[in-house]
Amino acid sequence: MPILNKLLVGLSLRDKPEGIIGAGKKNRRSLGHRLWVNRMGVVGGVLMLAFLVGALLGPWITPHDPVAIDLSRPFAKPIWLDMQEGAGILGKDNLGRDIFSRVIVGSRTSLIVAFSAVSIGILSGVTLGLIAGYKRGLVDDIIMRVADTQTAIPFLVLLIAVIAFLGGSLMNMILFLGLGSWVGFARLIRGEELSIRERDYVHAAQALGASDLRIMFRHILPNGLQPVIVAASLSFGSVILTEAALSFLGLGVATQIPTWGKMVADSRDYVTVAWHLSVFPAVAIMLVVLGANLFGDWLRDVLDPRLKGKRL
Amino acid sequence: MTAFIVRRLMQAVLVVFAVTTVVFFLIRVSGDPASLGVSLDENRTPEEIQEEYQQIRKEMGLDRHLLIQYGLFWKRTLQGDFGYSFRYGIPTVKLISERLPNSLRLGLAALFIGLILGLPLGILAALNRGSILDNIATSVAVFGIVVPQFWLGIMLIILFSVELGLLPTSGTGSWKHIILPAFTLSTGLTATVARMARSGMLEALNQDYIRTAYAKGLSQRIVILRHALRNSSISIITVVISSLPHLIGTVVVVEVVFAWPGVGNLMAQAVANRDYPVVFADVILFGTVTVLAFLVMDLLYAVVDPRIRHS
Numbered sequence: 214m215p216i217l218n219k220l221l222v223g224l225s226l227r228d229k230p231e232g233i234i235g236a237g238k239k240n241r242r243s244l245g246h247r248l249w250v251n252r253m254g255v256v257g258g259v260l261m262l263a264f265l266v267g268a269l270l271g272p273w274i275t276p277h278d279p280v281a282i283d284l285s286r287p288f289a290k291p292i293w294l295d296m297q298e299g300a301g302i303l304g305k306d307n308l309g310r311d312i313f314s315r316v317i318v319g320s321r322t323s324l325i326v327a328f329s330a331v332s333i334g335i336l337s338g339v340t341l342g343l344i345a346g347y348k349r350g351l352v353d354d355i356i357m358r359v360a361d362t363q364t365a366i367p368f369l370v371l372l373i374a375v376i377a378f379l380g381g382s383l384m385n386m387i388l389f390l391g392l393g394s395w396v397g398f399a400r401l402i403r404g405e406e407l408s409i410r411e412r413d414y415v416h417a418a419q420a421l422g423a424s425d426l427r428i429m430f431r432h433i434l435p436n437g438l439q440p441v442i443v444a445a446s447l448s449f450g451s452v453i454l455t456e457a458a459l460s461f462l463g464l465g466v467a468t469q470i471p472t473w474g475k476m477v478a479d480s481r482d483y484v485t486v487a488w489h490l491s492v493f494p495a496v497a498i499m500l501v502v503l504g505a506n507l508f509g510d511w512l513r514d515v516l517d518p519r520l521k522g523k524r525l
Numbered sequence: 526m527t528a529f530i531v532r533r534l535m536q537a538v539l540v541v542f543a544v545t546t547v548v549f550f551l552i553r554v555s556g557d558p559a560s561l562g563v564s565l566d567e568n569r570t571p572e573e574i575q576e577e578y579q580q581i582r583k584e585m586g587l588d589r590h591l592l593i594q595y596g597l598f599w600k601r602t603l604q605g606d607f608g609y610s611f612r613y614g615i616p617t618v619k620l621i622s623e624r625l626p627n628s629l630r631l632g633l634a635a636l637f638i639g640l641i642l643g644l645p646l647g648i649l650a651a652l653n654r655g656s657i658l659d660n661i662a663t664s665v666a667v668f669g670i671v672v673p674q675f676w677l678g679i680m681l682i683i684l685f686s687v688e689l690g691l692l693p694t695s696g697t698g699s700w701k702h703i704i705l706p707a708f709t710l711s712t713g714l715t716a717t718v719a720r721m722a723r724s725g726m727l728e729a730l731n732q733d734y735i736r737t738a739y740a741k742g743l744s745q746r747i748v749i750l751r752h753a754l755r756n757s758s759i760s761i762i763t764v765v766i767s768s769l770p771h772l773i774g775t776v777v778v779v780e781v782v783f784a785w786p787g788v789g790n791l792m793a794q795a796v797a798n799r800d801y802p803v804v805f806a807d808v809i810l811f812g813t814v815t816v817l818a819f820l821v822m823d824l825l826y827a828v829v830d831p832r833i834r835h836s
Binding site for chain 2: 358361362364365366367368369370371372373374375377378379450454455457458461462463464474477478480481484485488491492495498499502503506
């Protein structure tokens, strides 16, 4: 796994392969120092991990039942502001439900949608991109023109229309958000492929009589995957934001589980009396998107140092 | 050049055609629009209701084959007839043309804010690399990427309208009404422009012609504005126009938050009321606007850069 190796080197947890220049100069810094150098990536990784744990273990680790109503104590402020007992770390909402528990559980919908949608985007995008770049000619033209077409569509608007008519089930949401993100992945892998397919080892594989599929997926794909991985973590954040916006407009996944976007939407009627209802779910959205972006930036620096400091 | 324009125009028409077709069939498979037009009065007999339903089906042409409907739809669309709104009972085109100026105003104001905040921020950050200013610019750019605009809008209303009482919470009227929604809409744009301006400037400042300009004794202001900025302007224009589809999506959300009477808000309401002719016309409008913007961008490139039109 060359990519995994690179990642470990990037985090300086594994020594860099020593070239002639670096020979004899072993890089043995303390773990603390290594993590400090990559602090932004570490912050991003920790944020992502925290929300992943929340999404996976949601209902089992919340301090309170996220849907339990307690009308004796609506709008209770966070405990560190009012020192009222039983108010919860982040306070209670209009029905006295514990906001902290709801924010934790709310990560589930967002993360399921984002992970699945990005996976669909990668699978479809990479496959189509590989085919386009390998076959060239008419196939390439058709696939890339479809990609151009899709780029020119205001996607959120189309999504609003589609979900309004077909309904916002979890499957629909994942499918449409996934199909909305294939273009970027297809363009990236195709771009990589155009240079990789001229390398000697690809020609060698062709001479040996390897099938097109084998060449594409066994020889080209592993060598062109790096930018795709970086783009995946960045598109993860934008999918989370889109899902939250749809959820805010009342077009989110119809579920009993609270979602961040819907929590913000519900809090609109009470913002003047209780700011904390809308602030904490929004902070959760921002933190997870920030995490994805920091992590993505770090990945890019590690995988391709030439791009350091530039954004895709 | 002519061949390029023709090819690009045909492509643009194709995109609009594709979007329209997709939406047309999605709407047709998702339900029966005629049933939405029937008034369900309690005093009416089922036969009467059935009769009205059939009549509406006939009026809308739903009793004919799907492909014929599709053909008829294009005939009407090309004549500028997008049908009547179920909710308001007036032509969809009229409804949209009444609100479009509001959305345009909002979009242009956001563009203006994005440029006057983003450009200086990016330029100053590039000139003072590593300084506090650079860090502020980076933070603004990050904030613009991660903040959900629907939430930012609510917070701005609390701060400036409810707490400070400086600006109105929603609606239109005076120039004060546009400040909050336009600012909310502009955050993503400001971030993008600042980031591009920064990296564009950094790249330009390393070029030989900048050193030459300084060597000629030109002042820093002129070198920056005339030479460096002008050369990074293409990439800035590109990102501004490329972010248009995203900006249009955000317009819907922002108009809802601020009850701004534009086409985005109209669309959100139409979706809630299942007023499908309006949704449909809105999607076509947004699609066409985006396609036109991309078209203009490509044509401008071709004028500026001969390599493109000959490739």
